[in-house]
Amino acid sequence: MDNRKFLPVIVTALIAITMVIYLSSEIFITVDPGERGVIYKRFGGGIDFETIYRPGFHVKAPWNKIYIYNVRENLIDETMNILDKNGLSLSVDVSVRINPMHDRVPYLHEFFGPDYITLLVKPEVRSTVRRIMGRYSAEEIYSTRRSEVEKSIEEDSKKILRSEKNNIIVQTLLIRAINLPEKIKAAIESKLNQEQEALAYEFKLDREKSEAERRRIEAEGIAAYNRIINASLTSAVLRQKGIDATLELAKSSNTKVVVVGSGKDGLPLILGSN
Numbered sequence: 001m002d003n004r005k006f007l008p009v010i011v012t013a014l015i016a017i018t019m020v021i022y023l024s025s026e027i028f029i030t031v032d033p034g035e036r037g038v039i040y041k042r043f044g045g046g047i048d049f050e051t052i053y054r055p056g057f058h059v060k061a062p063w064n065k066i067y068i069y070n071v072r073e074n075l076i077d078e079t080m081n082i083l084d085k086n087g088l089s090l091s092v093d094v095s096v097r098i099n100p101m102h103d104r105v106p107y108l109h110e111f112f113g114p115d116y117i118t119l120l121v122k123p124e125v126r127s128t129v130r131r132i133m134g135r136y137s138a139e140e141i142y143s144t145r146r147s148e149v150e151k152s153i154e155e156d157s158k159k160i161l162r163s164e165k166n167n168i169i170v171q172t173l174l175i176r177a178i179n180l181p182e183k184i185k186a187a188i189e190s191k192l193n194q195e196q197e198a199l200a201y202e203f204k205l206d207r208e209k210s211e212a213e214r215r216r217i218e219a220e221g222i223a224a225y226n227r228i229i230n231a232s233l234t235s236a237v238l239r240q241k242g243i244d245a246t247l248e249l250a251k252s253s254n255t256k257v258v259v260v261g262s263g264k265d266g267l268p269l270i271l272g273s274n
Contacts (some may be wrong), residue, residue: 015050029058034072036102038109040065049106068108073099076121082130084138091179092133096125096157097171104167111165120166125173128156142178150175 020103024163032039037053040046042063053066060066076092098121132152133141141149154173161168 027062029066031055036069036071036105038106038139047106047110069105071100071102073097079127082133086137088138090138095176096128096173098168101167101169108167124160125157129153138180237247
């Protein structure tokens with residue numbers, strides 16, 4: 001049997017296998033957990049906005065390219081200088097947790113590409129922080145309205161970054177630190193301490209006023225009670241009360257002598273009690 005006729009087939013198979021091995025990195029793609037893939041079709045219209053490669057093993061044409069995006073939450077720390085509404089300069093440390101919208105990764109790739117954190121997230125967060133903090137004084141940012149400022153920055157950042165063009169989800173935004181010039185910081189803290197002391201003193205005065213009012217009402221009640229009692233205590237009533245009290249004492253087991261009608265106003269006397 002002449003095996004030479006199979007030689008072209010064998011050579012072709014070897015060449016094909018060699019090409020597959022050589023191009024394996026361009027043909028076989030693995031997307032890891034927490035990632036999404038965007039395919040760019042060189043001869044098929046560019047980015048495929050309908051196809052998103054999810055975690056797993058995938059095969060593609062060697063002339064197409066897949067861009068891998070990490071869609072897990074990403075923590076970004078930013079330190080920036082801002083001006084308050086009075087023109088005072090202060091430094092702010094901000095942390096923001098974000099991640100790309102999983103089903104919008106092709107659009108994120110189209111508008112910003114893999115470097116979207118530098119090109120999109122950081123500039124927008126810095127702009128929002130400066131714009132909102134510029135509405136408040138350093139004292140408000142540092143103490144009295146800090147939570148309000150933080151909430152406003154977070155809400156605006158979420159709205160801007162989640163837009164149809166940006167496609168970023170802001171999970172949370174926190175103001176880690178607000179750094180003021182030492183003199184300004186000392187002045188604000190001194191003012192806050194004085195306000196706390198004034199509030200404490202006012203509370204003490206209110207408490208003492210309340211106690212004085214309670215005592216006045218109590219005294220008026222006792223006086224009214226005594227007036228009513230005095231008005232009702234006639235001599236006849238007093239004699240009857242005395243007789244009732246004497247009779248109660250007479251029931252006691254202690255040795256005694258009761259002299260009826262010998263006391264003041266004719267009240268009984270009790271003698272010889274032990």
